[in-house]
Amino acid sequence: GENVEQHPSTLSVQEGDSAVIKCTYSDSASNYFPWYKQELGKRPQLIIDIRSNVGEKKDQRIAVTLNKTAKHFSLHITETQPEDSAVYFCAPDWNYGQNFVFGPGTRLSVLP
């Protein structure tokens, strides 16, 4: 089965700084690479995703980059704000949604 890791497990940044979270996976057949955000006590929600034929995707302050050769993809958040404080999960998928393996999560704290 897919082995998914995230680094770092916790991350603290000052408001306005950038944050980068890396997700590594083991299955080279993975073709869909989403990031989910989970605020305290809330449900996970998709914030950005990328397909295997695209190297980078950006949506305002967040971006995802993919390196299929090295089997990792990263979440980039610029100009961090306190509302970015949450746990972020990656969930690389190889079987059109039937893989369903989430990474262990990265807790991001944005300090005012």
Place this chain on the structure above:
Amino acid sequence: NAGVTQTPKFQVLKTGQSMTLQCAQDMNHEYMSWYRQDPGMGLRLIHYSVGAGITDQGEVPNGYNVSRSTTEDFPLRLLSAAPSQTSVYFCASSTTGYEQYFGPGTRLTVT
């Protein structure tokens, strides 16, 4: 659209009791799944379904049963509750197997 709904929001069970967690979606999604999330942990897949009448096991299926008689509903049954099943349970649905939409969760405590 209500999206994905779950009932109840909270539940306390005694060891050995059984119960059903309800999940429904009104987006006509083919895929539905159940996860559990233990404190400070990630999401672990319990069971999933790729369509009505089709279910399969995930990473942690022991102690749970599911069925999918309609596209909309995907109940999760705890057969004989144990303290190790204390967790937050999330139901999710998706179409074409991509973005998953999660329900609000059920917080279950087994004493």
